[in-house]
Amino acid sequence: MVDRTSREIDRRHVFYPWAAQARIEPVVVTGGAGARFTDDTGTSYLDFASQLVHANLGLQHPRLVAAVHRQADRLCTVSPNHATDVKAEAARLIAAHAPGDLDTVFFTTGGAEAVENAIRLARLHSGRHKILAAYRSYHGATAGAVTATGEPRRWASEPGIPGVVHFFGPYLYRSAFHAATEAQERDRALEHLEQVICFEGPDQVAAILLEPVVGTNGVLVPPDGYLAGVRELCDRYGILLIADEVMVGFGRVGEWFAVDAWNVVPDLLTFAKGVNSGYVPLGGVLLSPAIAGSFADHAYPGGLTYSGHPLACAVAAESVRVFEDDDIPARARQLGETVVAPALAKIAAAHPSVGEVRGRGLFWAIELVTDRDSRRMLVPYNASGPAAEPMVRVLAACKRRGVWPFTHFNRVQLAPPLIIDESDLAEGLAAVDEALAVADEYVTG
The missing domain is CATH 3.40.640.10 (Type I PLP-dependent aspartate aminotransferase-like (Major domain))
Structure with a gap:
């Protein structure tokens, strides 16, 4: 019997939603706990998307x-x-x-x-x-x-x-x-x-x-x-x-x-x-x-x-x-007010590519632009292919720093599990801050 990896078998037999099948390389997730998950290379990521904004209590909650x-x-x-x-x-x-x-x-x-x-x-x-x-x-x-x-x-x-x-x-x-x-x-x-x-x-x-x-x-x-x-x-x-x-x-x-x-x-x-x-x-x-x-x-x-x-x-x-x-709802509200909001305010001040930050609880968006005055989006509405490259690069920069956020159009959206440690939350926000240097490269105004 031929020994094939999970990745190879997946690409042969699994059809993915919302994707051009030949252009995707899904990460093989092998485990996780709390606000982190691990892939088949042993790389660990802070889950700043709660998967698809659904793992509110994190992974493998006992x-x-x-x-x-x-x-x-x-x-x-x-x-x-x-x-x-x-x-x-x-x-x-x-x-x-x-x-x-x-x-x-x-x-x-x-x-x-x-x-x-x-x-x-x-x-x-x-x-x-x-x-x-x-x-x-x-x-x-x-x-x-x-x-x-x-x-x-x-x-x-x-x-x-x-x-x-x-x-x-x-x-x-x-x-x-x-x-x-x-x-x-x-x-x-x-x-x-x-x-x-x-x-x-x-x-x-x-x-x-x-x-x-x-x-x-x-x-x-x-x-x-x-x-x-x-x-x-x-x-x-x-x-x-x-x-x-x-x-x-x-x-x-x-x-x-x-x-x-x-x-x-x-x-x-x-x-x-x-x-x-x-x-x-x-x-x-x-x-x-x-x-x-x-x-x-x-x-x-x-x-x-x-x-x-x-x-x-x-x-x-x-x-x-x-x-x-x-008291999970109160915890999410408190972390949003005392940790996320102040950190994103500093990020907005530091990065000319940030047009606006907004959110509530543990659900936030960083809207990225090439010019703050005109509010021109970092990528066009519904961008794909080469036009979407700036956001692709921003997301890759986050992942290289061990953070997996949710992105849509010209926004980085942050939705970590509601049980995330405050130290992990701060670590993830710092990584996003660093990654946004990529978005700043596209600022024209």
Whole structure:
């Protein structure tokens, strides 16, 4: 038998998402613990991306691993039509920390499926069909979720599901509304959204779907009052509000759920990723009593073979207990305020390529430019090939220094596990600081 490496076998048989197969060389990960992972060469990296912003409690957390073992010994799998103690307990614990009166959980196996079902729930409950979603957004790769997505990953899947309309959310640094202040950006973004509602027909709009803090597309923290303003528009026109918290829920921005920072209660809330750090795939939708009540006497027309999977729910329940015991959201908020924000302020002052830093909790973006006055992006929007070289070089410089961040377009985004040691956090920020010397080479203004 021919002895082949994992790398060779992988490249022969595995098809990767979002990638030109002949142009990628995936790192073979052989192990990890906490905020670090190791490849097959023995190189260790500080995980400043929490993998895909999902390993909120890091890798190989002993309590989560033990939860998998305990449940595997009792019951590995069962039909979603059956009740189990771990599914009930996971739902109870999640609902206990949910905003407002959201008290019922429909389990899925990931975030895209959660968004897909939230859209279906909103349409069925309201009797309307249109969904409004932001241009700067990513909601998943299934048919409805990718149609709702505003960024370029939507394009190849078009035409998508009918009835989705996009709008501009607030983004003061690159304001679509020529705003000069956060208050102006908030007010003009809300005025724009109301115009879209009116142009599309208020009685046709089932829901507004948004990320309370925009994730992949920029770590865009909304101006104070914006989410409350969207909630008010929804109430005025009888529209449901769907909060996509797949990336920003479960402590990522220093709150159990991001909407908590602005005391806004949506009608539906989607989650995944941080609910159990991806140890076993899990997602879900939190429903208001009114929406759940719509299906009290007739069947909801949707379901998944692995909904409420026992292994996944066992880890989710234990994960919530870890969050409670260690006060993980408060820890993320404190590290963001006392470690990350001051360090990024110094980095911004030191590097002419840094146009803006922004974030909350342990979720931050460094926006890179070639000229601060014009705010010209370090690479063009949706750049690929040679045009993307500057960001490719910046990412490589981070990795050479033992740090693995998340990058998108012209941004370095920082999302380390919420359990990261303060010393590791400082070490990683120092490495990013050094790597940005590469971006400075492209500054022209």
